[in-house]
Amino acid sequence: MLEAYGTALCTLFQPINLLVMLAAVIIGLIVGIIPGIGGGTMVVLLLPFVFRMPTEAVLILLVALHAVVYTSGGITAILLNMPGESSSMVTMLDGFPMTKRGEGGRAIGAAVTSSMAGGIVPVFLALAMVPVMIPIIMAFGQPEMVVLVLLGISCIAALTGSSVIKGLISGAAGILLSLFGYHFVTGVHRFSYGSAFLYDGIGLIPLLLGLFAIAEIFHLIVRGKESITQRALVKLSGVAEGVKDVWRHRWLWLRSSIIGYIIGIIPGIGASVSNWVCYGQAKQTSKHPEKFGKGSVEGVIAPEAADNAKEAGALLTTMALGIPGSAIMALLLAAFLMVGVTPGPTMMMEHLPLALTLLMGIALANIVGGVICLFASPQLVRVSSVHLDFLFPIIVIAVLIGVYVATLSPLNFVVVLVFSILGLVMQRYGYSRPALVLGFILGGLLENYSLLSIKLYGPLFLFRPIPLTLLVIMILLLLYPRLKRGISNLRGRPRREF
Amino acid sequence: MIKKLTVITGVLLLVCALIAPGCNPEVELVAPADFYKGRSIELVSMTSPGNLNDLILRIMASYISEDTGASVSVTTRKGAGGIEGANYIYKAKPDGLTLGMTSMVKYVGNKILGEPAAEYELEEISYIMCTHPRQTYFFVSPDGPYQTVAELQAATDLKLAATSASGYCSLAGLTVIELLGLDAQVVTGFKGTSDIALAIQRGEVTGYAVSTQQALIDAGIIKPLFVIATERDPLKPDVPAITELVDLSDEDLELVNLWETVLNNAGLFITSPGVPEDRLAYLRDLVDQWYQDEGFRAQVDAVAGEELTMYLTGEEVTMRILNTASIIGQFQTIFTELAAKYRH
Numbered sequence: 026m027l028e029a030y031g032t033a034l035c036t037l038f039q040p041i042n043l044l045v046m047l048a049a050v051i052i053g054l055i056v057g058i059i060p061g062i063g064g065g066t067m068v069v070l071l072l073p074f075v076f077r078m079p080t081e082a083v084l085i086l087l088v089a090l091h092a093v094v095y096t097s098g099g100i101t102a103i104l105l106n107m108p109g110e111s112s113s114m115v116t117m118l119d120g121f122p123m124t125k126r127g128e129g130g131r132a133i134g135a136a137v138t139s140s141m142a143g144g145i146v147p148v149f150l151a152l153a154m155v156p157v158m159i160p161i162i163m164a165f166g167q168p169e170m171v172v173l174v175l176l177g178i179s180c181i182a183a184l185t186g187s188s189v190i191k192g193l194i195s196g197a198a199g200i201l202l203s204l205f206g207y208h209f210v211t212g213v214h215r216f217s218y219g220s221a222f223l224y225d226g227i228g229l230i231p232l233l234l235g236l237f238a239i240a241e242i243f244h245l246i247v248r249g250k251e252s253i254t255q256r257a258l259v260k261l262s263g264v265a266e267g268v269k270d271v272w273r274h275r276w277l278w279l280r281s282s283i284i285g286y287i288i289g290i291i292p293g294i295g296a297s298v299s300n301w302v303c304y305g306q307a308k309q310t311s312k313h314p315e316k317f318g319k320g321s322v323e324g325v326i327a328p329e330a331a332d333n334a335k336e337a338g339a340l341l342t343t344m345a346l347g348i349p350g351s352a353i354m355a356l357l358l359a360a361f362l363m364v365g366v367t368p369g370p371t372m373m374m375e376h377l378p379l380a381l382t383l384l385m386g387i388a389l390a391n392i393v394g395g396v397i398c399l400f401a402s403p404q405l406v407r408v409s410s411v412h413l414d415f416l417f418p419i420i421v422i423a424v425l426i427g428v429y430v431a432t433l434s435p436l437n438f439v440v441v442l443v444f445s446i447l448g449l450v451m452q453r454y455g456y457s458r459p460a461l462v463l464g465f466i467l468g469g470l471l472e473n474y475s476l477l478s479i480k481l482y483g484p485l486f487l488f489r490p491i492p493l494t495l496l497v498i499m500i501l502l503l504l505y506p507r508l509k510r511g512i513s514n515l516r517g518r519p520r521r522e523f
Numbered sequence: 524m525i526k527k528l529t530v531i532t533g534v535l536l537l538v539c540a541l542i543a544p545g546c547n548p549e550v551e552l553v554a555p556a557d558f559y560k561g562r563s564i565e566l567v568s569m570t571s572p573g574n575l576n577d578l579i580l581r582i583m584a585s586y587i588s589e590d591t592g593a594s595v596s597v598t599t600r601k602g603a604g605g606i607e608g609a610n611y612i613y614k615a616k617p618d619g620l621t622l623g624m625t626s627m628v629k630y631v632g633n634k635i636l637g638e639p640a641a642e643y644e645l646e647e648i649s650y651i652m653c654t655h656p657r658q659t660y661f662f663v664s665p666d667g668p669y670q671t672v673a674e675l676q677a678a679t680d681l682k683l684a685a686t687s688a689s690g691y692c693s694l695a696g697l698t699v700i701e702l703l704g705l706d707a708q709v710v711t712g713f714k715g716t717s718d719i720a721l722a723i724q725r726g727e728v729t730g731y732a733v734s735t736q737q738a739l740i741d742a743g744i745i746k747p748l749f750v751i752a753t754e755r756d757p758l759k760p761d762v763p764a765i766t767e768l769v770d771l772s773d774e775d776l777e778l779v780n781l782w783e784t785v786l787n788n789a790g791l792f793i794t795s796p797g798v799p800e801d802r803l804a805y806l807r808d809l810v811d812q813w814y815q816d817e818g819f820r821a822q823v824d825a826v827a828g829e830e831l832t833m834y835l836t837g838e839e840v841t842m843r844i845l846n847t848a849s850i851i852g853q854f855q856t857i858f859t860e861l862a863a864k865y866r867h
Binding site for chain 1: 571572573574577578581598599600602603604606607610639640641642682686687688689690710711712713714717718720721722724725727728738739741742744822825826827828862866
């Protein structure tokens with residue numbers, strides 16, 4: 026076993042592999058910053074070239090590139106309220122308010138450190154996880170997925186803001202919007218009017234960018250602001266404060282990494298749910314839940330830790346079972362096959378050093394990418410103090426380019442415009458945009474998994490042991506702050522004398 | 524008189540000069556090999572990135588660029604189950620510069636199911652070739668309770684898994700139920716074939732029908748029980764054809780034939796309607812040459828994880844699709860009835 030780790034380390038530190046990884050990290054960081062262009066797009070572009078490179082080098086290139094996209098993806102979300110992907114959106118909930126009050130550097134420091142460390146821990150867990158991952162995957166059928174999605178949706182409680190009713194209305198509106206398009210389970214077309222554009226429903230990227238990036242800038246302009254913040258911190262010490270925050274909240278970080286990792290192992294659900302679940306549990310277990318959504322550093326640490334950990338988990342499933350958990354993992358699976366490595370149970374035996382090289386590659390790429398981001402942060406933060414007259418056109422152009430590259434459909438510009446206006450109205454009247462997005466992302470999943478569960482297990486599908494246990498955990502988590510208050514009240518109350 | 528003739532000749536020359544660009548002499552006169560040099564070709568991938576058809580198209584991209592001298596860009600238009608891309612190619616200029624790869628079963632299946640968004644016409648699109656026409660298998664768990672067709676036929680309340688209600692697995696599942704006379708239903712809504720394979724292992728569903736999934740077979744997650752064809756697949760000679768296991772009526776055999784000919788998970792390489800014949804022939808010849816090239820075939824086999832030497836020429840695939848298109852109404856009726864009976 027130790028020999029395999031040694032071999033993997035030697036392979037990783039070969040000059041050619043290090044060089045390839047550095048190139049991948051730089052490309053990945055740049056790609057992550059541009060909204061709409063995820064790591065998947067770059068992996069697709071690089072795939073035809075894999076035949077011309079050595080096996081280890083090409084796989085390290087793809088894995089490293091994909092790994093750091095999430096590290097830099099959070100930066101635009103924190104500084105500009107511009108989430109490139111749904112996962113960055115969770116970071117944005119508290120990251121952007123921190124930027125607005127001049128703590129952008131601290132938020133980036135916390136996000137990057139948490140994300141970086143979240144990608145390292147799973148490497149050491151990988152071999153220990155192999156024997157237990159198959160039972161975990163086999164235990165999570167359709168009913169268990171329903172509860173996991175419910176767990177994510179329960180985060181609406183954490184996103185309602187000042188008005189619970191308005192939060193619920195926003196969440197319900199998101200679920201309603203997720204129902205557009207062709208329904209795969211029933212074969213019914215809903216609100217698509219025979220159009221190929223609406224066949225797959227409303228696109229997530231244009232919705233996110235309209236609802237947040239454009240609407241936020243509009244909002245600031247309407248309020249007569251000159252820039253996102255007047256107090257952009259440009260010292261490295263501010264970033265270091267964020268690094269220290271991760272240490273201060275190390276148990277939250279560890280918990281989030283493990284939750285993210287385990288959810289990442291389960292194929293098909295990781296990316297959508299893990300960050301929300303971690304955000305929700307962070308709020309429920311925090312000493313200051315009232316600060317969430319207003320710039321709590323814990324709200325940045327939890328989703329970022331889960332983000333990279335879940336990718337390591339998904340990669341492990343792809344390698345150990347040959348089952349890709351997401352679109353990007355399907356691409357990596359194709360790359361494995363292209364270079365003559367067949368993922369599956371035998372890979373962890375026959376190609377153990379290669380598997381470890383890749384897992385260590387993720388960790389090293391995260392470290393390199395993280396360090397680059399940390400040192401670049403003081404300069405990046407300056408963006409938030411740029412005058413809106415300059416920032417607005419740049420953001421609009423970046424959004425439009427991102428949307429077009431991601432979808433190749435000019436019709437999505439209309440979607441961006443519609444959701445920009447909706448975002449502005451929601452912000453003006455105090456409706457929760459994150460709750461709408463959460464409903465939008467998880468509403469469709471909830472419907473599909475529920476319908477599938479009913480078809481496979483009948484209407485009482487939730488009364489199976491695992492879903493029931495998870496439901497109880499979910500309810501306890503939701504009630505945790507009240508229970509905690511109740512217990513401390515009981516302890517604090519003087520005993521009655523009889 | 525001479526003056527008049529000069530004026531008339533001048534006017535005629537002027538008219539010709541004006542009409543000539545509209546005639547586009549390049550289309551008529553330039554040899555196809557010269558036409559492509561220095562031009563831009565758009566390759567449209569109509570399946571998800573990483574899908575076998577997508578990967579083969581990306582391998583082809585470098586060969587097209589090298590052989591034609593054109594610059595090649597690959598775009599993904601996979602929306603609406605590939606309908607977006609097929610519509611895009613259908614409406615593209617008939618110049619042979621917009622080519623695309625789609626899944627044959629989805630492309631034909633969308634028309635059989637009468638998808639309203641599918642604007643393309645099977646009879647009008649130009650077909651360049653069809654890669655890896657792979658047969659459709661029925662898979663079960665190697666450790667599950669059903670290891671033979673007889674055991675399936677004796678069982679009740681079976682569940683066959685599928686992804687989209689109008690997708691490949693769904694149509695194939697309906698066909699299997701009908702041909703074997705199973706007491707079963709097709710359960711749609713799984714995210715992908717990998718999810719279905721896991722559901723089979725968990726015992727949530729009985730099986731599913733799809734083209735060969737070599738990686739999952741190798742991993743011992745699924746095993747093929749039979750192939751929906753009249754003859755065994757030369758690539759998997761150990762797996763029996765459905766006709767060896769059950770007696771089928773003429774109508775049933777027609778359905779099997781449909782699966783053998785057009786409803787298979789092949790990559791269909793197409794271009795827009797009305798592309799000049801010589802240019803289409805040139806593109807078809809190019810593809811023929813690639814399939815004779817060992818380097819190209821090795822790359823295709825590598826992404827497929829198995830040997831994929833078979834392909835259909837442009838003429839063959841055109842004939843198959845035109846034959847299907849001529850009786851598409853009949854299949855529309857069959858699948859509508861099957862869906863009403865067995866899909867819940």
